[in-house]
Structure formats: C-alpha cells, structure tokens
Amino acid sequence: MTTGGSVAGASLWGRVARLAPLLLVLLVLPWLIPPYQTILLSYGLAFAIAALAFNLLLGYTGLLSFGHSAYFGVGAYSVAFLVKYLHVASMELHLVGGIAASALVSLLFGLVCVRYTRIFFAMLTMALSQVLWSLAFKFYWVTGGTDGLRVSTPTLLGVVGGPAADKIGFLAHAYYYFVLVVFLLCVALLWLILHSPFGMALQAIRDNETRAEFVGIRVRRYRLLAFVLSGTFTGIAGALWAPLNGLVVPDILYWPFSGRIVFMTVLGGFRTFAGPIVGAVVFNYLETYAIGSTTYWQLVLGVVLVGLVLVMPAGIVGTLGRLLPRARRVG
Amino acid sequence: MSQLILQVLNSLYYASTLFLLASGLSLIYGVMRIVNLAHGTLYALGAYITAGAVLAAAGSPGLQYLLLPLGALGAALAGALIEPTLLRPLYRRPEEYQLLVTFGLLLVLEDVMRFFWGALPLTPSAPADTLGSSTILGATYPNYNFLVIAVGALAALAMWAFVYRTRFGVILRATSQDMRMTAALGVNVRRVYVLAFSLGCFMAGLGGAIIVPISGAALGMGVDALILAFVVVVIGGLGSLEGALVGALLVGLFRTLGVNFFPEAELAVLYLITALVLLVRPAGLFGRP
Numbered sequence A: 001m002t003t004g005g006s007v008a009g010a011s012l013w014g015r016v017a018r019l020a021p022l023l024l025v026l027l028v029l030p031w032l033i034p035p036y037q038t039i040l041l042s043y044g045l046a047f048a049i050a051a052l053a054f055n056l057l058l059g060y061t062g063l064l065s066f067g068h069s070a071y072f073g074v075g076a077y078s079v080a081f082l083v084k085y086l087h088v089a090s091m092e093l094h095l096v097g098g099i100a101a102s103a104l105v106s107l108l109f110g111l112v113c114v115r116y117t118r119i120f121f122a123m124l125t126m127a128l129s130q131v132l133w134s135l136a137f138k139f140y141w142v143t144g145g146t147d148g149l150r151v152s153t154p155t156l157l158g159v160v161g162g163p164a165a166d167k168i169g170f171l172a173h174a175y176y177y178f179v180l181v182v183f184l185l186c187v188a189l190l191w192l193i194l195h196s197p198f199g200m201a202l203q204a205i206r207d208n209e210t211r212a213e214f215v216g217i218r219v220r221r222y223r224l225l226a227f228v229l230s231g232t233f234t235g236i237a238g239a240l241w242a243p244l245n246g247l248v249v250p251d252i253l254y255w256p257f258s259g260r261i262v263f264m265t266v267l268g269g270f271r272t273f274a275g276p277i278v279g280a281v282v283f284n285y286l287e288t289y290a291i292g293s294t295t296y297w298q299l300v301l302g303v304v305l306v307g308l309v310l311v312m313p314a315g316i317v318g319t320l321g322r323l324l325p326r327a328r329r330v331g
Numbered sequence B: 001m002s003q004l005i006l007q008v009l010n011s012l013y014y015a016s017t018l019f020l021l022a023s024g025l026s027l028i029y030g031v032m033r034i035v036n037l038a039h040g041t042l043y044a045l046g047a048y049i050t051a052g053a054v055l056a057a058a059g060s061p062g063l064q065y066l067l068l069p070l071g072a073l074g075a076a077l078a079g080a081l082i083e084p085t086l087l088r089p090l091y092r093r094p095e096e097y098q099l100l101v102t103f104g105l106l107l108v109l110e111d112v113m114r115f116f117w118g119a120l121p122l123t124p125s126a127p128a129d130t131l132g133s134s135t136i137l138g139a140t141y142p143n144y145n146f147l148v149i150a151v152g153a154l155a156a157l158a159m160w161a162f163v164y165r166t167r168f169g170v171i172l173r174a175t176s177q178d179m180r181m182t183a184a185l186g187v188n189v190r191r192v193y194v195l196a197f198s199l200g201c202f203m204a205g206l207g208g209a210i211i212v213p214i215s216g217a218a219l220g221m222g223v224d225a226l227i228l229a230f231v232v233v234v235i236g237g238l239g240s241l242e243g244a245l246v247g248a249l250l251v252g253l254f255r256t257l258g259v260n261f262f263p264e265a266e267l268a269v270l271y272l273i274t275a276l277v278l279l280v281r282p283a284g285l286f287g288r289p
Helices: A012-032 A035-061 A069-085 A091-113 A118-138 A167-172 A174-194 A197-207 A209-215 A219-245 A255-268 A275-293 A297-311 A315-330 B002-032 B039-056 B061-067 B070-090 B095-117 B126-131 B143-165 B167-177 B179-184 B189-215 B221-236 B241-261 B266-280
Strands: B133-136 B139-142
Touching (some): A012 A035, A035 A255, A069 A091, A091 A174, A118 B095, A167 A174, A197 A219, A255 A315, A255 B095, A275 A297, B002 B039, B002 B189, B002 B241, B039 B061, B039 B095, B039 B221, B070 B095, B126 B189, B133 B143, B139 B143, B143 B167, B167 B179, B167 B189, B221 B241
Antiparallel strands (some): B133 B139
16 A cells, blocks of 8 residues: 555655656657657647546545546636637647636535545536536537637747647647646656655545544645645646647547546556556557557457456556566566 | 426426436446446447347338337346456455446447447437327327336336335345345345346346437447436435436426526536535435435
8 A cells, every 4th residue: 555655765856867868768759750659649748647637636645536527628628718719829828827727627626526535526526527518518609519629839938839830840849848848847746746745644544534634634625635736737738738639629528538537547557656657658559549540449448448457457557566576586 | 288298298208218227327336336337338238229120120110119128138138248247356346446447348338339330320210200199288299208208107116116025126125235244144146236237237228229219329329328327316316216216307307497498508507406416415315325
C-alpha cells in the first residue's frame, strides 16, 4: 500500500537529474520524427495531464470519479468559447480561461460530490458530467450541438502561429513545445503537491478515513481541495487538447470519455505516480493505431481493458516495477 | 382531453421500457453489488437480436411476433456466459475493477453488434405497423405501444411475484442481505449469482426487443440507454424493485412533460434531479441506506 510513500525521500531534483536523458529526447524529437508523430505525442501528453490529475483522486485520495469528462470538456469548451465569442487567439489566455472555468466548475461540483465516497461518489460525478453534456448537446445555438465548435490555430507569445499560419508545422513544433512545457510544469506541480504534507494527508484519508479524522485531518475539506486540484489540472489538459483537435464536440463531455480517462490511468497503473503518464501515452497510440487498422477498434480496446483488469491489475508501470527488481536479481 | 390521454399513454410507454431496462440493473446491483456499465449494451444486444430475427422472417407476419422474445433470451444467454468468466474473478477486488471490466465489456459488445449487424441502423417496423392503432376517448394511439405498456406491466408483476413469492426469490433476497451468511446456510451462491445476472440481462434484452419495432436498433443506443437506466435506479433506489418501478414512472412522466414544455433543458434537468436525489437521499426513494 505504499505509492508515494516509498519515493517521498527522493528529492525532486534528484529525479529530474535521472530523467534528464528522457527530457533531452523529448526536446529533440520533433526534428527526428514526422510531424504526424509529434502531434500524436502532443495528444498523449495532454491526456497524460488529465490522467495524472484524475489519479490525484483515484490513486491518492481513493475516490473513483466517473465524471472527469466534465472538467476536460469545460477546459476545451472554454477555449472554443473564447475563440468564437471573444475572438481571443492567444493560447496563453486560452489556458488561463480553461483553468479559471474548470476550477470554478470543479469547485461547484466538488462541494456536492465530496460528501460521498465509493459507488455514490462515482455516480454523482457521472450524473453531474451528464448535465454539462446535455447542455452542450441541446443548446446548439451556443455550443454548435453535435457539430461542435471550431478552434482555429492559436498564437503563442502573441507572435508564433495564428489562423494564417501553417497548421501542421505549428502544431508539430511550436505548439508541441508549448504542450511539453505545460506538461512538465503540471507534472512537477502535481509531484510536489502529492509529496507535500497535504499529499500525505490525502493518502492517509485513502487508507483509513476514520483514523485520518482522529489524527486531526479535516477529511471533507481535504477531499474538496483534492477534487478542485484534480478538476483544474484536467481542465488544463482539455484546453491544450482543443487546438490540437481543432474541433470541440459534446463527445468529450459524454460519460464514455470519463471511462477513457479511467482506462488510461489503470493501463499505466494507478498505484504509482508515473503510471498515468505512461498509460495515457500508450492508450493514445493504441487507440490511434487500432482506429487506423480496423473497424473494430473498440473491440481491441475492450479486450485490452478486460485482459488488463483480469491479468495485470497493477498496470504497465506497476507490473514493470514488480518484475524489474526480480529480473535484476536473476541477471 | 385527448391530448391529456395521449400524454398519459406516452408516459406509460416510456415508463414501461425504462422499467424493463432499470429493473435488471437494480436487481444485479441489489444481489451482487455490481454496477454493470454494459447493461445498456445488453439492452442494445436484445434489440439487435430481435431486429435481425424479425427482418429475416419478413415473409411471415405471424412468426415475427413469436421471434420478439428472442432478444431477451439472447441477452440472458450472454449474461450467463459473462458472469462466470469476467465477473466472478473480481468479487473480492475493489469496485473500480468491476466498473472497468464492465466498461471493457461495453466496448467489446458494441463491436460484436457492429460485426454481426453492420453499422447501419436496423428498422424492423413490420410488427408495429401491422397492428394498426385504436381510438380511446378521442385519442388515437398505436396498438403496438399498448402492447409495450402491457409487457412492461406484466414484467413488473412477474418480477414482484418472482422475488417475493417464490423460493428462489427468498434465496435471492437473502443473498442480497448477507451473502456470506446465505452461503454458510448451504445455498450455492455461485448459482444464485449466475441466475441473478442472467435474469437482469434478460430484462434488459426484453426491453430492447420490445421497443425495436418502434425505435429500431442502432449502435450507441446502449450507451444512451444506460444513463437513463441510472437515472431511474438512482431516483428509485439502487437495488430496489419498487424503486425501479416508481423511478421509471416518474422519469417517464417527466420526459413526456419535458419533451412538451422544455425540450432543450429536459435532459439537463433530469440529471440535475438525479444529482439532487443522490444528495438528499443517497439511497434513493426506496433503497436501503
């Protein structure tokens, strides 16, 4: 039952130093691989933020949300609204808008949801996400209904990009670096949050709510804070995703999208910090190639998910973490 | 007056399909404590099986009615296969895994239906069309819809009799209250679980099969249906049969009112009501807290 606890001693900078080669690869990658691959990786990184944020609740606080499509969708739709109604082109402002909107919505929903745990929490989050979905679906004169809203190419730092720019080139280079920087910031922030006394308190709540309360942790307030943080980071992911996709549709608010976020997290392993990152990137490749190679891509994903739950519940990172030390000892 | 009668009949029609859909979900949760995310997809499977059979028997109108229950049997069979293979290994694990495995099952079943019946919707409307319609107090209403209402009412009655008036119903309720105690008293809980799950799937399949001559079968219908079943079950109370009935009647009435008076906000208000019920009475109107 040690997730963050075992790595709490290692400092952030020590980890950064060990991850330096990987960072270097991520930095030079757009110059080595085709633009399509870079864009695909950007999608993966955006989803990774959502999965990490989701895991703040599932892995660290012990709350399974089946309504995280709501915060992803709010982030994405606020970008689309900014583009359509306020004619804002600056990506930095989009991000600020996405953060503000998703923080507000997750505070509102969180106040309601954190009163419950387990299955009731899952259903309540799901019901509330469905409210947003049906609004996006039915109020088509505002949201474009099922046609969705177009998101034109944004500008970065007020100079790069813009609707007139070469979209593929922009997404594969400037925008990739933007996503990468935001991703790294989010990872660092979430790591710090989860390894702070606050993060430890969340894990205490997850492991034993009653004891946590006796120790003096204000359980509901901590859960609410965790909920708002989780929703806001998920909103960042949605805001980053919107220009990548170029179109925001109600599907990202519908409940199966929440299922996909859960899927990514469990695929990577929700008992580890890095699991959701790996899970999101792998899921994104898996889904893209499954869609590209067969009509029955849902079958592929479904079989992977069922197999995962039955055979490898610790996920990719969790399973590797168990196998690697053993392999080293043998070798 | 005829308007009012039409609205009442429409509410009952909605309620009937919603009850068939939701009672299975509630039964499965009540007995096994599993929220089956693939429940809507089993409803869709029932619709597809019946649609395929009815379309294949297009030549003989009499046979078409006999083929209608095929969807329910198909869904029950699928349930009998799913429970021992996919769900049984997970009872001792946290509920996240049960939700995930049924979500995976949903994805798989969606494509199984695409494989067998193609991506285009099926509309086997012959059984509904040949029945015609009748006029009551100035309101003209399709006879097939009356049949759907009757099937829903009969199913509710049969379900009640089964759970409260048979020996197996007693075992079912005992398992729901205390699985370990029931097992200790010599009941084969494994068999109870398979039967309960299959029965739940049967109800879902029946719901799909009975409405398919009117609404047709299309991919994605299960995903939409599940969320409505959730609404019914949450309002009525998870695991409660009476709750599923009352919830279905309330939601049926609400949808009819919504479609007439506030079509844009209808779904949003419905989900808000659901959230409100969860908040005020998390166990629903009839559920055990």
